[in-house]
Amino acid sequence: MSHVADTIRTRNAEAAGALIGYLPVGFPDLDTSVDAAVALLENGVDVLELGLPYSDPVMDGAMIQRATQTALSNGFRLRDGFEAVERIRSRVDAPVLVMTYWNPVVQYGVDRFAADLRNAGGAGLITPDLIPDEAADWMAASSANELDRVFLAAPSSSDARMRQAVEASRGFVYAVSTMGITGARADVDAAARGVVSRLREAGAENACVGLGISTPDQVADVLSYADGAIVGSRLVAALEEGGVAAVAEVAAALATGTRR
């Protein structure tokens, strides 16, 4: 069974839904990124989305670009990603999904990547630039290793593509809230509600909303119609400004949004 799907189901039973938090590996350094990820999970974040820094992150806004570029300049290697997953999992029993652009997985070897991720205790992958149409290798490798695969659905996706995303995904479907890239926004797009309802019509069990969410109110609002709320840039900004303590504080505040 999917640890991620179980967690989201549980959080929807006992609260308004799940809080999913993103942080990149290696920012500001490997040890601190592990501590910060643990702090998230100890302060109300239910599922971790651990990002692997990549040289050409086309889905990311300025905040996450800056953080991942710092990690790369500091010498981030893919093997650090597996090490981080293992270290986080040894300290907290919460599901860890890895968010990665596709080329690093291809170069590492799709099967090898899946096996190493599973051995490290990872739950699966979120793949922002891999659509199900191009994902035959990953579908096979994730099935063989019982890993989750989270594909994206956007406001612009056709009904057929919504169904395809639902059928291909395991764990949850990532509902893109707005036509855009990552980064805090004052208003989480009304389009998010439409994406989630269309995903439900297409048969989605778990639809989680990401892009632009940065406040407890937005978390609460999103969880009124979705199964999970995904927060990224706000947490990265907290880490940049105030270190692990600030990440813990912001996570705890965001988590109040799951209890309304």
Place this chain on the structure above:
Amino acid sequence: MKLRDHVGPYFGGFGGRFVPESLIAALDELDAAYQAAKADPTFAAELDELHRTYTGRPSIITEAKRFGEHAGGARIILKREDLNHTGSHKINNVLGQALLAKRLGKTRIIAETGAGQHGVASATAAALFGLECVVYMGEVDTERQALNVARMKLLGAEVVPVTVGSRTLKDAINEALRDWVANVETTHYLLGTVAGPHPFPTMVRDFHSVIGIEAREQVLALTGRLPDAVVACVGGGSNAMGIFHAFLDDEGVRLVGNEAAGDGVDTPYHAATITKGRPGVLHGARSLMLQDEDGQTMESHSISAGLDYPGVGPEHAWLADIGRAEYRPVTDAQAMDALRLLSRTEGIIPAIETAHALHGALELGRELGPEAIILVSLSGRGDKDMETAARYFGLLDAAAGKDSA
């Protein structure tokens, strides 16, 4: 199936669509509009008319006899894309895509540019069609190509310097993709080369295929036979695909692409993607690319900003893979020598990009001998490169150098 009939999304194991889901609807819309336009004679007529009355097509061919003496006496025939409006082949694709953007009801175009040639061509088309235009350009390139930045601005475009990543062409493409994701309803991404997600590699190739179609007829008319080889420079590979395409099924015609070898392919400073790269995914397609063991894109290096790109179009990767085309590296020094040689033997100052193909022609001519006919894509003129060339050859005296800096 003829090689010429391949229309994507895959070329062998290359091509496809590796982009965020948010862009798929726009790519589908573009593909449908392009298919409809291809089937519509009024679209072809409109584009032909523009090429005749605005671009200056057909472009002529010039036999480079004095230059040919340095190429083993081979007959060197230049396809003069440098004589097009805006000074390079780039206008062929830009006018085609701008017409499509109008058909799609888009009011804004965005483009990436390295040397600035595609940015200038895009700004030109935007002015002609009354479209808003934003050009993304790596900050490093805005400094190297200040004159082209001024040209774009004069044409009414907004030039956005990209300050993230390596601050060059690849980062300009990333930034254009980010803009497109956010503004796709009003905006067409006018991609400037045969790379990117489907349908771009096929569509951009088709808009440039006029180069090879004209040149094939012109060489036949001039010499009575097909050339032994067709030579072009390859960065992303748009002028090369444009001139190669008509010859893909002419088995006796060798197709040779010249990549930028910078300081040399055995140094870290080159942009020889096919010679030294591995298969991978970059900017929306699976192709060959320069990358490290972890799949992080490596920075490329070339004296020519237009060839300074760590990827290449997927159809080139495929043609290399099946052995239909060969790709050879040309260093900065070899290209600059060829640039000077063409200037002094023919009175034609080529772009530094194009000079890579001219070196390739010299090499091939010496291999093939005086009976050979070699068609070269003279993809652009060298005006934009005068500062680089003058500096390289020491043609500026110290005081003048200071003034121009």
